[in-house]
Amino acid sequence: MKLAERLLSIVIRDREHRDAILGDLREERARQVRRLGAAGATRWHLRQSAGIAARYGMARMLRRKPPVRWIAMAADDAAGSRWIGTRDILYAWRSIAQRPGLSAVVVITLAVALAANSTTYSMADALVLRPYRFPGIDRLLVVTTGSPDATFLDRENVSAADFREWRDQSSTIRDWALYQWWDANLSGVDIPEQVAGFRVSPGYFALLGVTPVLGREFVSEEAEPGQHRRVVIGHALWTRRFAANPQVVGTTVRFDGEPYEVVGVAPDKFSIPDGAEVWAPLALTDTQWQNRRGADYGAFARLADGETVERARAELTTIMNAQRRDHVDTNTNRLARVLPFMAGMADPGAGPFMAVTQAAAILLLLIACANIANLLMARGSERSAEYSLRLALGASRARLFSQTLLEGVLLSGMALILAMPLLAIGLSLSRAAIPASLIRFIPGWSFIAIDLRLFTITALLGTAAMLVFSLLPALQAVRTQVAESLRQSGRTLTSGRNRQWLRSTLATTQMALALALLFASTLAISAANRTVDGILGYDKHNVLVGQLVLPERTYEDAEKRRQFIATVIDAMRPTPAVTHIGMTSHIPAGLGGNSRRFFSEGVETTEPNARLVDFRRVTSEYFGALKIPLRRGRWFDDNDRTGTTAVAVVSAALAEQYWGDQNPIGKRFKVAVDGPWLTVVGVSGNTVHNWFTRRLETVYRPISQDVPNSVAFAVRTVGDPTALVGDLRRAVAAADSDQPIASLMPLAQLVEERAAGFTFIANAIGVVAVIALILSILGIYSLMAYLTAQRTQEIGVRMALGAGRWQVIRATTKRALAITAAGTIVGAVLAFAVGRVMQAVLLGLVTTNVMQLLVIVVLLASAALLAAYFPARRAARIDPMNALRET
Amino acid sequence: MAPIYLGEFEYAVLLAVLHLDAEAYAVPIRELIEQRTGRPVARGALYTGLDRLEAKGCLRSRMGDATEERGGKARRYFTVTSPGLRAIRATHESLSNMARGLESILGHE
Numbered sequence: 001m002k003l004a005e006r007l008l009s010i011v012i013r014d015r016e017h018r019d020a021i022l023g024d025l026r027e028e029r030a031r032q033v034r035r036l037g038a039a040g041a042t043r044w045h046l047r048q049s050a051g052i053a054a055r056y057g058m059a060r061m062l063r064r065k066p067p068v069r070w071i072a073m074a075a076d077d078a079a080g081s082r083w084i085g086t087r088d089i090l091y092a093w094r095s096i097a098q099r100p101g102l103s104a105v106v107v108i109t110l111a112v113a114l115a116a117n118s119t120t121y122s123m124a125d126a127l128v129l130r131p132y133r134f135p136g137i138d139r140l141l142v143v144t145t146g147s148p149d150a151t152f153l154d155r156e157n158v159s160a161a162d163f164r165e166w167r168d169q170s171s172t173i174r175d176w177a178l179y180q181w182w183d184a185n186l187s188g189v190d191i192p193e194q195v196a197g198f199r200v201s202p203g204y205f206a207l208l209g210v211t212p213v214l215g216r217e218f219v220s221e222e223a224e225p226g227q228h229r230r231v232v233i234g235h236a237l238w239t240r241r242f243a244a245n246p247q248v249v250g251t252t253v254r255f256d257g258e259p260y261e262v263v264g265v266a267p268d269k270f271s272i273p274d275g276a277e278v279w280a281p282l283a284l285t286d287t288q289w290q291n292r293r294g295a296d297y298g299a300f301a302r303l304a305d306g307e308t309v310e311r312a313r314a315e316l317t318t319i320m321n322a323q324r325r326d327h328v329d330t331n332t333n334r335l336a337r338v339l340p341f342m343a344g345m346a347d348p349g350a351g352p353f354m355a356v357t358q359a360a361a362i363l364l365l366l367i368a369c370a371n372i373a374n375l376l377m378a379r380g381s382e383r384s385a386e387y388s389l390r391l392a393l394g395a396s397r398a399r400l401f402s403q404t405l406l407e408g409v410l411l412s413g414m415a416l417i418l419a420m421p422l423l424a425i426g427l428s429l430s431r432a433a434i435p436a437s438l439i440r441f442i443p444g445w446s447f448i449a450i451d452l453r454l455f456t457i458t459a460l461l462g463t464a465a466m467l468v469f470s471l472l473p474a475l476q477a478v479r480t481q482v483a484e485s486l487r488q489s490g491r492t493l494t495s496g497r498n499r500q501w502l503r504s505t506l507a508t509t510q511m512a513l514a515l516a517l518l519f520a521s522t523l524a525i526s527a528a529n530r531t532v533d534g535i536l537g538y539d540k541h542n543v544l545v546g547q548l549v550l551p552e553r554t555y556e557d558a559e560k561r562r563q564f565i566a567t568v569i570d571a572m573r574p575t576p577a578v579t580h581i582g583m584t585s586h587i588p589a590g591l592g593g594n595s596r597r598f599f600s601e602g603v604e605t606t607e608p609n610a611r612l613v614d615f616r617r618v619t620s621e622y623f624g625a626l627k628i629p630l631r632r633g634r635w636f637d638d639n640d641r642t643g644t645t646a647v648a649v650v651s652a653a654l655a656e657q658y659w660g661d662q663n664p665i666g667k668r669f670k671v672a673v674d675g676p677w678l679t680v681v682g683v684s685g686n687t688v689h690n691w692f693t694r695r696l697e698t699v700y701r702p703i704s705q706d707v708p709n710s711v712a713f714a715v716r717t718v719g720d721p722t723a724l725v726g727d728l729r730r731a732v733a734a735a736d737s738d739q740p741i742a743s744l745m746p747l748a749q750l751v752e753e754r755a756a757g758f759t760f761i762a763n764a765i766g767v768v769a770v771i772a773l774i775l776s777i778l779g780i781y782s783l784m785a786y787l788t789a790q791r792t793q794e795i796g797v798r799m800a801l802g803a804g805r806w807q808v809i810r811a812t813t814k815r816a817l818a819i820t821a822a823g824t825i826v827g828a829v830l831a832f833a834v835g836r837v838m839q840a841v842l843l844g845l846v847t848t849n850v851m852q853l854l855v856i857v858v859l860l861a862s863a864a865l866l867a868a869y870f871p872a873r874r875a876a877r878i879d880p881m882n883a884l885r886e887t
Numbered sequence: 888m889a890p891i892y893l894g895e896f897e898y899a900v901l902l903a904v905l906h907l908d909a910e911a912y913a914v915p916i917r918e919l920i921e922q923r924t925g926r927p928v929a930r931g932a933l934y935t936g937l938d939r940l941e942a943k944g945c946l947r948s949r950m951g952d953a954t955e956e957r958g959g960k961a962r963r964y965f966t967v968t969s970p971g972l973r974a975i976r977a978t979h980e981s982l983s984n985m986a987r988g989l990e991s992i993l994g995h996e
């Protein structure tokens with residue numbers, strides 16, 4: 001009873017009339033109780049209410065308001081009225097309000113598409129296009145070298161000796177700066193902290209156009225070894241650790257256990273490069289300046305006045321090519337890489353990802369436009385009679401156009417108002433989706449904001465599209481013969497053939513685009529899942545990872561480093577539930593990595609041509625902690641010490657690569673031209689360090705023979721790894737109270753965070769795709785509903801002439817079937833193309849899967865057909881007499 | 888002013904309202920039409936038809952008193968307006984004009 005009455009109250013607006021009907025039904029129900037019993041009567045009541053509700057709903061859908069409105073307007077036209085006035089605005093508003101459902105769909109569609117586009121564009125702008133914003137940035141260059149087959153630009157691939165020659169020989173460059181990564185451990189405080197630090201050549205800040213907010217930057221004397229213990233601290237660090245103390249300049253701070261004098265504080269938000277929080281002078285000895293082998297510096301350059309990027313690139317390429325000829329053993333593969341600052345500093349992965357997302361958003365906008373166009377055209381054809389009549393009565397064409405324009409402007413205006421809050425929501429959701437631990441590595445993060453300029457551009461585009469499509473019907477009305485048009489849109493059947501064709505094409509396009517977009521999003525999402533849940537070669541569950549870097553000066557002595565590691569492991573040993581305590585120089589999925597060139601015994605290889613392999617220094621227990629299987633031979637044992645044979649364990653992929661079918665145990669190799677021979681004692685399973693390089697070749701060395709400065713403890717427990725956080729922290733503090741832990745989290749979380757950027761993009765595409773799907777189904781549904789409503793009379797005639805319900809449904813869905821078929825075929829082809837592009841962009845993480853495509857096709861096609869079926873079924877329920885009379 | 892054009896169903900509804908006079912609300916109207924024409928009448932069709940006739944100016948409605956039997960909901964009574972009456976006459980006249988001379992086929996009356 002409740003349900004039945006609610007149903008009616010949805011459809012019938014007039015309260016008194018509704019109550020009268022509700023009363024009638026109750027009155028009749030009382031009689032039905034006698035005949036059918038209480039339950040039967042309730043069913044009867046519901047059935048009758050639904051019937052009435054459907055009839056009212058139908059009547060409302062089909063209702064065409066009497067044309068009084070436009071006749072009044074026509075009279076106005078005849079009076080030769082003004083160009084445009086309040087009356088026109090009112091008129092435009094009324095024509096919008098006359099079709100509230102349709103107008104709402106148009107407005108919402110445009111608003112959603114605009115918001116999605118502006119969101120992705122704002123993100124792309126902040127993260128990829130303009131992540132650095134300071135004056136003079138267009139004169140800055142990133143100069144580095146790279147091997148011909150390198151996928152990504154390696155900014156820090158410059159040797160000191162090479163750099164010195166560039167500086168001395170180039171004339172197109174005014175200023176140079178050299179920098180090097182520095183894991184700065186802030187010590188001598190309650191809680192030591194590892195800070196992203198860089199050693200930079202004096203003049204670095206000036207080159208970047210930055211002046212410290214307090215104090216000064218480095219002077220050239222400070223680049224001498226011994227004079228270098230000065231720091232400029234970042235604004236964030238200054239606020240976080242020094243309470244923004246204005247007297248901080250001149251005080252002494254301890255880094256890596258050594259005293260450094262604070263000479264300046266960098267301005268807010270300055271963190272070049274790579275989220276730097278502290279800078280110290282780069283003080284190289286003469287020997288270091290002559291080193292051409294080690295290439296881990298980065299270089300910035302400022303163009304001399306009147307010079308261009310192209311000229312600088314040409315000059316530097318010449319210099320570097322000479323170096324490649326002169327220093328074959330080191331420089332053969334150091335090709336010149338000279339890029340404008342923005343391009344050079346861009347995250348190598350972010351660009352393509354954002355491009356994919358942006359492409360998805362543009363597709364969405366296209367779908368939305370097709371949707372809107374279709375709806376407006378449908379509406380326009382309904383109104384062509386109005387246009388024709390008004391033209392016949394003497395309205396000027398300009399007037400008709402300006403009114404149609406006005407309607408379009410009103411609709412877009414509403415869409416814009418709606419898009420604003422949607423955009424704000426979209427941006428805050430996007431910001432929330434990136435894990436906090438990654439933010440400092442994302443330059444431009446702080447620039448993510450609503451960009452009014454961008455929004456305006458998108459809005460103008462959307463509005464333009466809207467206007468074009470609202471003008472089309474008016475244009476058609478003007479072109480066709482007045483009498484012809486009046487006849488066509490009067491009591492006859494469907495609207496003109498041309499228009500139908502255009503509309504079907506639009507709907508088909510929409511289907512195809514949505515299909516491609518959906519497919520792309522499933523690809524991206526499955527790729528993201530693969531980075532998190534795919535085969536890693538190790539067990540990421542129940543492992544706590546603590547990463548830290550031992551300062552080079554305090555821990556210069558290898559024995560001291562070994563001692564530190566042993567102390568921490570011994571302190572952790574008694575902890576309940578802990579089964580393994582492993583240690584490695586670089587944890588898989590960690591931020592850092594270490595690769596070495598591989599020289600197999602008996603194979604002549606020059607240094608630049610040697611392949612890179614991952615290089616890890618580990619304890620034997622590390623393999624147990626990560627559950628990496630032993631394939632052959634043995635792990636390290638107590639006999640592997642300094643002084644005994646230098647040994648190594650290699651991954652199965654490496655053994656396969658270099659020794660094929662031969663037994664790798666006992667084979668020898670080197671990881672540096674001048675390094676010692678290492679003997680293989682065991683073969684481990686493969687592990688994936690990083691899904692992007694996906695290098696599986698790994699060399700493991702025992703820490704008893706080679707101790708690193710970067711240390712990652714991997715503690716396996718039977719329970720929740722986070723429960724051990726306190727224990728590991730205490731163990732490290734007990735071994736060295738000045739030693740900060742850079743990162744302390746479960747391995748599973750580390751793996752997830754590594755994929756976070758990827759997951760973020762994948763989800764963004766997914767969201768866009770789902771919106772696109774909804775829009776296109778909405779589009780097909782509203783188109784079908786509209787067309788069916790327009791064909792009411794035809795359907796009435798057919799039924800009056802004896803057509804059955806199914807025949808009517810078939811006749812009305814025939815077009816939807818054609819649209820769906822064409823849309824899916826075109827869409828599938830498009831989807832395959834998109835799949836290929838994604839495969840290229842996402843570095844082979846993506847595999848195009850025909851089954852996935854099929855599932856999406858079936859899903860989309862059935863949704864589209866359902867969307868067409870409902871209006872058709874409703875059409876089949878029309879009482880032929882009523883249908884014929886409805887006009 | 889030309890009389891309003893009436894459809895067959897509308898014609899029947901107006902006649903039923905005339906028959907029922909002061910008691911003309913939806914329930915007896917429907918019953919009367921079903922009884923006299925022998926054809927089932929969908930409630931939804933009747934309600935939308937009544938609304939349409941009122942919009943055309945053939946009918947006027949007023950709300951009656953609420954009764955217990957109807958769950959406190961009032962009845963909506965209809966009366967035929969003078970344009971309505973004119974429309975009925977015109978329709979009746981045009982139909983009988985059409986039928987004139989066909990008495991032998993249509994039977995007596």
